[in-house]
Amino acid sequence: MSDLFQQAANQSEMPFALVEGEPLTVIPQDLYIPPDALLVFLEAFEGPLDLLLYLIKRQNLDILDIPVAVITRQYMEYIHMMQELELELAAEYLVMAAMLAEIKSRMLLPRPVGEDDEDDPRAELIRRLQEYEQFKQATEDLDALPRMERDIFPPQAELPPLEVEIPQPEVSIRDLLLAFRDVVNRAEQFASHHIELEPLSVRERMSLVLQQLKRDGYTEFQAFFKPEEGRMGVVVSFLAILELVKESMIELMQNEPYAPIYVKPKAA
C-alpha cells in the first residue's frame, strides 16, 4: 500500500524530462549535474518562499492546499543539496525548514472538535506564500512595463542657436547678517582676535572721508564737518577722522600753529 501511494504521488509531479518517451520525475542517483549549473539553479531563488512556491507550482498544486509533508521533504532535499555543495546558506532557509517541521508535527496531532480554521497550522505559511506570490507577480508586471533606457528614449533633438544670459545671484540681507554673525562668532573663539566694533555710522563715515580724499586729494579739515548734520554728525566725522589717523590711513597736516589743518590720504 505504501508503494502504491508513493507511486501516485510521484505521478502527480511534473516530470523533469522525458527519457525514451517515459516521464522522469526523480533525478537518477547517478546523474551528474555540474556543480556550477546547480549553483546557478539554486541561486535563481530569491529566498525560502520563492523556493517553496517553485516546489508547489512544479506539482500544479494549489497554495491553499499544500501537502505539507511532501513539500517539507522536497524542501529539505534542496537544503541538503545546498549544504553538500557547501553553498553559503542564508539563515532564512533554515528558519523556514524549522517552520515546516513544526507545521508538519502539528498536523499530525489530533485537533479538538469545533476548532476553527484559523488554527490550521498551515494558515500563516499559506498567507505568506500567497502574499509573496502576489508580489512576485507584481514584480513581473512592473518589469514588463515600458521603461526608460530599455523601451523609451528621450529625443536627441537639435536646438536652434540660443542666447542664454546668466542672471546675478540674489542675496537677502538676512544671509548677509547671518554670515557676519558667524564670522564674528568664529573669530571670537580665538582670544587674539577680539573684534571691536565701532558704531557703524563711524565706519561708514570713515569710508566717505576716504572717498572724498580719493576724489579731491588734499582737503581742508573743515570740509568734513557739515553743520547741517547737527552735533551728532560732527561727532561722527571727528571720530571717523581720529580712527583713520590711528589706523594710518590718513595724515593730518598743519604748517604752523592756528593755521588751517589739512587731511591727505597717507598712502597716496
Add this chain to the structure above:
Amino acid sequence: MDSDRLKSLIEALIGAADRPLSVNQLFDLFAGDLEQPGKDDIRKALQELVAETADRGMQIKQVASGFRLQVNPEHAAHVTRLFQQKPPRYSRALLETLALIAYRQPITRGEIEAIRGVSVSSNIIKTLQEREWVRTLGHKDVPGKPSLYGTTAQFLDYFNLKSLNELPTLSEIKDLDRFHPELAFSDDRPPEDPAPADDARAEEALDAPDRREASGQAVDTAGEEPA
C-alpha cells in the same frame, strides 16, 4: 495666439526640455507674451498633442511630473539597433523590493523583508534612492524608528506612468477560510487515526490520491459559498 501655433510652440518647448514639463511650467514659459495663453488653452493643446502623436514615432506623453517627448516605445526593437550599449539590468531582488515599495508604501525595510522572506541588502535601498525612484517619507513610530519608504515622481516617469493608479493591479489573494478547511484538513491527517503517527505514515496519508479529489470538491464548494 491661434491654437496651431500654440501647439507648435508647446511641442517645441517639450521637445527641447530635458525633463517633463508641467502645465504650470509651460504657463510660466509664456509669461510676458503679448498673447499669453491661459492654462486651459495649454491643457487643451496638450490633450490634442497627446492624441495626435500617439501613433507617431515621437510622441508627447503625460507622465507623473508632466509632459515629455519620447520615442514611441512600440519601436523599441528597431531603436535599440541604434545603440551599442545594453540597457541597465536590474536584479529580481531589486525589482521585488521596488514593487513592494510601490504597492505598499509607506513601508519599512523590515516589512519588505517579512514579505520577501529574506533580508534586503542596504545596497538595494541605496541604489533605489540614488536612482531617485525611492525616498524616505518619514520614520515609523516603533522601536528603532525605521525609515518609511515611498516612490517618487521620477519612478513613475521612468516606468512611463502618470500616477500610482496606473500600476498593474495586484492579483487577488484567496481567503483560506473560504475553502472549507475541514475537507482539506481531514485528509491531510491519517483518517480516523487519533494516535500519533510516525513520519512515514503521515507522508503516505498526505500523498493519498483521493486528496486531490477532496480538495477539488473543497474548491467547488468555496466557489458557491459566497452566494
Add this chain to the structure above:
Amino acid sequence: MDSDRLKSLIEALIGAADRPLSVNQLFDLFAGDLEQPGKDDIRKALQELVAETADRGMQIKQVASGFRLQVNPEHAAHVTRLFQQKPPRYSRALLETLALIAYRQPITRGEIEAIRGVSVSSNIIKTLQEREWVRTLGHKDVPGKPSLYGTTAQFLDYFNLKSLNELPTLSEIKDLDRFHPELAFSDDRPPEDPAPADDARAEEALDAPDRREASGQAVDTAGEEPA
C-alpha cells in the same frame, strides 16, 4: 509594411539618434525585418515627414549628412526661456567677506583674512567689485600698500538701506535670530526678488506685519546707539 507605420518608425529612429541619419543608414536599420522597406519607400516616407513637420514644434529636417529631428528655429525665443538659468548662489566666503567690508570698512584684504582665519580669494573681491557693491577707497600706508575696501551706494540700494546705520548691531543680529529664527530679516529681501509665489512665500506674507515691527525696532535701536 504600410506607409504610416514606416513613417512612424523612421521618425522614431531619427528622433532617437544622436546624429543625422542618411537613407542608407535607415535602410540598414531595417535589415533582417520580415517586411524590409526599400530605399525608395524610405525616401518617400522622409519627404512626407519633412513636409508634415515643417510647421510643427519638432520638425524632421534634411541637413548635409542626413535627416535629423530639430526644434523649430522659429520658436527659439521661447525655447531660450527654458534654459534661463536660476541665479547661482554666492559662497559663504563671499558673504562673510561682504559682511566684514560692510561692518568694518575701510578694511584691507589682510584684515579680512585675519578675522576670517582663512585667506580670501581674489575672485571674491573681483566679484564684489564687478557687482559694484564694493570699491577701493584708497591704500593703507603699510608695507605692500594694500587696498582699502568699502561698500558703495549700489550696495545700500540693493539691500534697501538708506545708510549703513540701518544695519543692525551684532547683538541685535543674535537676538533677532533667537526670537524669530524663521522670520528675522526676511522682509528686508530686495524688493525686485523675482522668486515664484509659492506657498512658503504666501505664509511669509501673512507674517509680514510682525516681522516689520521686529526689524523696525532693530533699526531704531541702531539709530540711537551712536549717541
